[in-house]
Amino acid sequence: MEAINWHSCFFLLFAILSCGFAVAVAVSDNIVRMAVYLIASLAAVSGLFFLAGADFVGAMQLMIYVGGTLVLLAFGVMLTARGPLVKIATGGGQWVLGAMLGGGLLVILLQAAFSVEAWQRPEVTPEVAQGEDLATAAPLGMGMMGIRVDQLDETDTVKRGGMSGYLLPFEIVSVHLLVALIGAAYLARARRPAHLVQSGDGGKGDRRPEGGDR
Amino acid sequence: MTEFLTHYIEPDWIAHFLVAAVHCGLILGLVVMAAAAFTWAERKVAGRIQDRLGPTRVGGRFGWLQSPADGLKLLAKEDLVPAEADGPLFRLAPYVSFCTSFAVFVALPLSNDWVAQRLDASVFFLLAVAGLEVFGVILGGYASGSKWSLFGAMREAAQVVSYEVPLGLCVVIPVMVAGTMNLVTIGNMQSGWFVNWMIFHDPFMFITFWVYCACAMASVNRAPFDLAEAESELVAGFLTEYSGFRWSIFFMAEYASMLAVCLLASILFLGGWNGPVPITSWLGLTHDVHPVAGFVGDLLGFANILAKGVLGVIVMMWARWTLPRLRIDQVLTMCLKYCIPLAAAMFLGAMGWTYVIRGGLSDMDEPTPVVQSGQSVSLANHQEGGR
Numbered sequence: 001m002e003a004i005n006w007h008s009c010f011f012l013l014f015a016i017l018s019c020g021f022a023v024a025v026a027v028s029d030n031i032v033r034m035a036v037y038l039i040a041s042l043a044a045v046s047g048l049f050f051l052a053g054a055d056f057v058g059a060m061q062l063m064i065y066v067g068g069t070l071v072l073l074a075f076g077v078m079l080t081a082r083g084p085l086v087k088i089a090t091g092g093g094q095w096v097l098g099a100m101l102g103g104g105l106l107v108i109l110l111q112a113a114f115s116v117e118a119w120q121r122p123e124v125t126p127e128v129a130q131g132e133d134l135a136t137a138a139p140l141g142m143g144m145m146g147i148r149v150d151q152l153d154e155t156d157t158v159k160r161g162g163m164s165g166y167l168l169p170f171e172i173v174s175v176h177l178l179v180a181l182i183g184a185a186y187l188a189r190a191r192r193p194a195h196l197v198q199s200g201d202g203g204k205g206d207r208r209p210e211g212g213d214r
Numbered sequence: 215m216t217e218f219l220t221h222y223i224e225p226d227w228i229a230h231f232l233v234a235a236v237h238c239g240l241i242l243g244l245v246v247m248a249a250a251a252f253t254w255a256e257r258k259v260a261g262r263i264q265d266r267l268g269p270t271r272v273g274g275r276f277g278w279l280q281s282p283a284d285g286l287k288l289l290a291k292e293d294l295v296p297a298e299a300d301g302p303l304f305r306l307a308p309y310v311s312f313c314t315s316f317a318v319f320v321a322l323p324l325s326n327d328w329v330a331q332r333l334d335a336s337v338f339f340l341l342a343v344a345g346l347e348v349f350g351v352i353l354g355g356y357a358s359g360s361k362w363s364l365f366g367a368m369r370e371a372a373q374v375v376s377y378e379v380p381l382g383l384c385v386v387i388p389v390m391v392a393g394t395m396n397l398v399t400i401g402n403m404q405s406g407w408f409v410n411w412m413i414f415h416d417p418f419m420f421i422t423f424w425v426y427c428a429c430a431m432a433s434v435n436r437a438p439f440d441l442a443e444a445e446s447e448l449v450a451g452f453l454t455e456y457s458g459f460r461w462s463i464f465f466m467a468e469y470a471s472m473l474a475v476c477l478l479a480s481i482l483f484l485g486g487w488n489g490p491v492p493i494t495s496w497l498g499l500t501h502d503v504h505p506v507a508g509f510v511g512d513l514l515g516f517a518n519i520l521a522k523g524v525l526g527v528i529v530m531m532w533a534r535w536t537l538p539r540l541r542i543d544q545v546l547t548m549c550l551k552y553c554i555p556l557a558a559a560m561f562l563g564a565m566g567w568t569y570v571i572r573g574g575l576s577d578m579d580e581p582t583p584v585v586q587s588g589q590s591v592s593l594a595n596h597q598e599g600g601r
Contacts, residue, residue, distance in 0.1 A: 056335040063342035075371045137335040
């Protein structure tokens, strides 16, 4: 009896789950169901990551998209889904536009995926075949700081200088996000004093034409 | 185990299936037995704290048959779905909760090498999956079609999402000191006497442990943080419309995740399967001596970590029956004004401590992650390359 390729079986399972629920998000017209299907779809994507041996990325997908973003999404849906807002019907024009955009993207992605020779048949290394523990988290963290664990024997100084790590860009982006969050919280929550509300509207009215002139 | 079985069982897939089934069965057994035992213990602890006896009659002494009797009663109840409810989601919700709290145990080591799936980033996986349990509550609360359920689910979502931040910070601190996210490695680093435990590594870690306890209690939605099912205001919160078997699944999920956060605390801070006294190494119960001796040692380690976990759950029960329920503003104040700043300060402190005094108070084993040997070399190379 020929050995079954379990990776392919589970890949197909997770891929079908992910795509099926993604289609269900588009087809469904109940906003709460849509959120639930989206959760299932993204969770199946994290299953694909685990299958590929990238457990850190899979856990990241679960934590950020499924556990973080979608909890907030479901929270917002629950707060607003009342009566007429529960149903969202997709119009005919939107279907056509969406199908064109989605189909175009699909064509580009398929073309890209099948044009690279090495991607058509994934290389099965002994580690992957035997399902050994792949140390994924520590090399990622080291790479973040500029230490490429996979290229320790690189002697070329020029190439070594290029391995500078991503810690600084990462910090800049995260501080940016923090600033945006605090700003959003301020805009949403700030109670302006009474004298500012009266003169503040006038001030804005004065400024707008000025901006338009520029 | 897979390699072992494939020698004897002809089609490989049966061996793979058997291995998976054994792992799942063991975890399921642990979770369900823990839920049954904790239901009984909760009644006994509550009774003793309130100066009564708790269950005494079912099954003779101590009322030890109380949980099976409860289970039978719940199974025999009618499975009701309210007319206003969103049927499929209402039926699905308990299983979402239970499956996520079950999945936590997949990556949770219960003794040295006793883990269903070895993950390099198991701490991270645990936190990610444990955070998904709230989905069951949100779904159940929404799909019930009742205002009490909806309010309960909204409170739960707000509380769990906000408490994940300090909880994550508290977990990061031992991970930083250990230098790995692999729970098996973290547990094995704390072998020996109890001074090797992470909680005694430095004063910051000691405080972190108590912050973790508070956040863990809030994140599994236990009293005094059980606003989602505040019976004095919301009937029973998200559980209002549930009865019978589905209700009991929610309950099992709650007890399973209580046990999971307690076990995680014992691995991260309390030495995991390594006791306060290194009995197993005195008796020579290690894998180097003999495989059977190693197995007995692992079994003792399992009993050890289970004792710590159960102790943690009993402390949670103690807190539940002692402290009054917090208001929602008090819950959020505690998270934002106390837990997060405290955890962040402890993070900075522990970072400084490990920078200045590498070993900590005890002579803890140096972290040995996979890249440790190559790391120093590569750092040196890198600096040369930079110049």
